[in-house]
Amino acid sequence: MDLSSINPVLLIASLMVSATPILLAAIGEMVVEKSGVLNLGVEGMMITGAVVGFAIAVNTGSPGWGFVAAALAGAALSLAFGVLTQFLLSNQVATGLGLTLVGLGLSSLIGKPYEGLKTPTLPKAEIPLLSDLPVFGKMLFSHDIMVYVSLILVAAVWAFLKYTRAGLILRAVGESHDSAHALGYKVTRIRMAAILFGGACAGLGGAYLSLVRVPQWTEGMTAGAGWIALAIVVFASWRAGRVLVGAYLFGGVTVLQLNLQAAGADVPVALLSASPYLITIIVLVIISARGAHAAPASLGRSFHASH
Amino acid sequence: MIRLEKRPQPSQAWTAGSPLLAVLLTMIVGGLLFAFLGADPFETIRTIFWDPIFGEFAFYYRGQLLVKAGPLILIAIGLSIGFKAGVWNIGAEGQYIMGAICGAGAGLALYPSESVLIFPVMVIAGALGGWLWAMIPAVLKTRFGTNEILVSLMLVYVAQNILISVSTGLLRNPDGMGFPGSRNFKQWDAAHNAELIAGTGMHWGVVAAFIAVIGAYVLMSRHITGFNIRLTGEAPRAARFAGVNPARIVFFCLGLAGLLAGVAGLFEVTGPAGQISGAFNAGYGFTAIIVAFLGRLHPIGILLAGLLMALTYIGGEAAQTTMQLPGAAIQLFQGMLLFFLLATDVFTNFRLRFGTKGVA
Numbered sequence: 001m002d003l004s005s006i007n008p009v010l011l012i013a014s015l016m017v018s019a020t021p022i023l024l025a026a027i028g029e030m031v032v033e034k035s036g037v038l039n040l041g042v043e044g045m046m047i048t049g050a051v052v053g054f055a056i057a058v059n060t061g062s063p064g065w066g067f068v069a070a071a072l073a074g075a076a077l078s079l080a081f082g083v084l085t086q087f088l089l090s091n092q093v094a095t096g097l098g099l100t101l102v103g104l105g106l107s108s109l110i111g112k113p114y115e116g117l118k119t120p121t122l123p124k125a126e127i128p129l130l131s132d133l134p135v136f137g138k139m140l141f142s143h144d145i146m147v148y149v150s151l152i153l154v155a156a157v158w159a160f161l162k163y164t165r166a167g168l169i170l171r172a173v174g175e176s177h178d179s180a181h182a183l184g185y186k187v188t189r190i191r192m193a194a195i196l197f198g199g200a201c202a203g204l205g206g207a208y209l210s211l212v213r214v215p216q217w218t219e220g221m222t223a224g225a226g227w228i229a230l231a232i233v234v235f236a237s238w239r240a241g242r243v244l245v246g247a248y249l250f251g252g253v254t255v256l257q258l259n260l261q262a263a264g265a266d267v268p269v270a271l272l273s274a275s276p277y278l279i280t281i282i283v284l285v286i287i288s289a290r291g292a293h294a295a296p297a298s299l300g301r302s303f304h305a306s307h
Numbered sequence: 308m309i310r311l312e313k314r315p316q317p318s319q320a321w322t323a324g325s326p327l328l329a330v331l332l333t334m335i336v337g338g339l340l341f342a343f344l345g346a347d348p349f350e351t352i353r354t355i356f357w358d359p360i361f362g363e364f365a366f367y368y369r370g371q372l373l374v375k376a377g378p379l380i381l382i383a384i385g386l387s388i389g390f391k392a393g394v395w396n397i398g399a400e401g402q403y404i405m406g407a408i409c410g411a412g413a414g415l416a417l418y419p420s421e422s423v424l425i426f427p428v429m430v431i432a433g434a435l436g437g438w439l440w441a442m443i444p445a446v447l448k449t450r451f452g453t454n455e456i457l458v459s460l461m462l463v464y465v466a467q468n469i470l471i472s473v474s475t476g477l478l479r480n481p482d483g484m485g486f487p488g489s490r491n492f493k494q495w496d497a498a499h500n501a502e503l504i505a506g507t508g509m510h511w512g513v514v515a516a517f518i519a520v521i522g523a524y525v526l527m528s529r530h531i532t533g534f535n536i537r538l539t540g541e542a543p544r545a546a547r548f549a550g551v552n553p554a555r556i557v558f559f560c561l562g563l564a565g566l567l568a569g570v571a572g573l574f575e576v577t578g579p580a581g582q583i584s585g586a587f588n589a590g591y592g593f594t595a596i597i598v599a600f601l602g603r604l605h606p607i608g609i610l611l612a613g614l615l616m617a618l619t620y621i622g623g624e625a626a627q628t629t630m631q632l633p634g635a636a637i638q639l640f641q642g643m644l645l646f647f648l649l650a651t652d653v654f655t656n657f658r659l660r661f662g663t664k665g666v667a
Contacts, residue, residue, distance in 0.1 A: 040456065080646065084646065084649055084650055088649070088650050088652075088653040089311070089653055089656075089657065090649035090650065090652055090653065091649065093395055093456070094600055094645075094649055095646075095649050097397060097596055097645075098597075098642060098645040098646050098649060099646075101593065101596075101597065101638070101641065101642040101645065102639060102642035102643065102645075102646060103642075104638065104642075105635050105636075105637075105638030105639030105640070105641070105642050106635075106639050106642075107635075108633075108634075108635035108638065109633055109635040109636055109638075109639055112633055112635065219635075223464070224460070224461070224464050227457060227460050227461065228461075230457060231457045231461070234454060234457070268472065269472070270468040270469060270471060270472035271468075273468045274464065274465040274468040274469070277461040277462070277464040277465050278461075278465060280457070280461050281447075281453075281457075281458050281461050281462070284447075284453050284454065284457060284458060285447055285451050285453050288447075288451045288452045288453040288454070289450075289451040289452075289453075304311065304313065304657075
């Protein structure tokens with residue numbers, strides 16, 4: 001095994017790229033869960049975003065439009081989830097699972113003609129001056145624009161939830177929808193907005209996977225990334241900063257295991273390939289064993305004004 | 308203005324009627340989808356739902372119906388009992404894979420014995436494999452409070468990696484000239500899960516599925532454990548006060564689901580699939596979730612839903628070959644079915660009211 005072939009600078013740079021899809025999906029889902037809705041359809045929205053983003057980018061030649069279309073596609077799917085759970089009061093767990101199954105089917109249907117095609121990808125947006133720094137320039141400041149967008153989004157969500165009135169209302173709806181309703185807030189409407197935001201974020205995350213990270217379309221390419229995003233929200237105890245830590249930690253594990261495989265490490269390949277999932281489980285166990293639950297009190301409960 | 312009003316009691320008519328309405332809506336929207344894909348909607352619907360049972364090649368398709376429905380029903384029965392208790396095991400696919408690996412492995416270790424005990428041993432090993440794989444989320448949930456949805460799902464990906472590993476390594480056919488995949492069970496009589504009645508598709512897995520349906524019916528409607536499971540799902544606090552141990556319910560539900568998924572995997576791998584290979588699992592573990600909901604989490608409903616879902620599989624394959632319809636369209640079709648079911652479900656507990664009377 002030749003560990004010296006693993007370059008730490010490149011490792012961290014590729015860690016940020018590999019974490020971005022999950023980070024985008026996780027920060028969106030965190031907002032949804034903060035409003036008291038559990039959308040288990042992240043995987044389905046992500047993969048639909050991946051295929052729609054890819055198709056539009058190939059057809060228009062512009063990855064930018066690909067991302068826009070992916071966000072819209074993710075939001076459109078989440079709209080279906082929202083209508084079912086918020087207006088028709090269906091079970092959120094079952095509906096989320098259904099959304100994933102629908103998304104997987106829909107994506108492979110749309111994606112069939114696009115298999116094996118190449119897409120224009122995002123150029124590196126090197127930040128002037130900072131990207132010229134000796135080691136850190138290459139590591140942190142010469143990524144494509146979506147990496148920075150995802151970081152800004154995390155900061156924006158954090159500030160929104162912590163400092164704005166709208167953020168406070170969103171959290172109130174998530175903690176106790178009955179009280180929020182009694183105070184005159186439109187619970188259903190607020191939740192729908194959060195669901196749409198989460199869907200758009202998941203779509204962006206998927207598109208990042210198919211347009212930048214891989215960049216190609218293959219059936220089932222998200223390979224559980226949406227579920228890992230859900231796990232990261234739990235890991236983060238519903239805090240934006242920790243979502244960032246979780247996603248980057250996970251990105252690090254993914255990149256490291258790929259590097260170890262490439263370096264010919266003396267570990268079975270199956271174990272290395274399964275390691276991101278195993279580590280997710282271990283992290284979930286540690287978090288839940290500590291008992292530090294900060295889940296929104298109304299998470300997963302349907303709201304009907306008659307109660 | 309339209310609004311929903313809660314019914315004092317769930318409507319019996321809608322409980323039975325909403326799956327039928329969902330199937331009808333799926334056919335309509337699915338037909339539009341097929342029309343959009345450039346296929347004649349009426350012909351497609353007929354190819355999927357009618358021809359496999361009554362068409363020209365029905366003699367072939369009818370057998371396939373039970374072959375496909377068997378594992379779906381077997382897995383869905385296990386899942387439904389958990390769902391009733393609010394135990395969300397969505398990793399049946401992983402338990403199915405591990406059951407197949409363990410069962411096939413136990414058999415292959417005894418190759419080329421022709422003892423009549425081989426097959427029973429394999430079934431038991433398969434059940435154990437699925438059970439053990441389901442015990443992981445069960446133990447983590449009861450000991451640490453870890454979310455079983457995420458853990459059981461993550462374990463599907465782990466199981467898939469194990470499957471790829473053993474089919475190219477540990478269980479690879481030594482006489483297979485280096486090709487991935489285990490020995491073919493169809494060429495080993497003692498371990499072959501053959502058709503019991505030629506041409507019907509009836510194999511031991513289907514028999515097990517029927518037994519599971521009856522067993523689940525008795526358990527849920529006649530046995531105290533079934534009552535405790537329903538109580539835990541509907542009123543967890545009441546169940547605690549009544550002395551129901553929630554940890555035991557979690558162990559029971561996950562264990563039973565894992566066990567049934569495990570034997571389903573074993574029956575599949577020794578029968579229709581024939582060998583352990585990297586892609587022998589066909590996603591039954593996930594489709595079974597739809598079957599469980601479509602069957603209203605009721606054993607008899609699951610039996611019917613399993614047959615219906617098997618029909619969409621077979622009809623979907625037929626539509627793929629005769630009408631060049633993409634295979635993914637059927638997957639979407641099945642997903643839509645679940646969506647429409649969840650949507651029409653609202654009328655079981657609520658009724659529509661027109662006008663603005665009263666305060667919403």
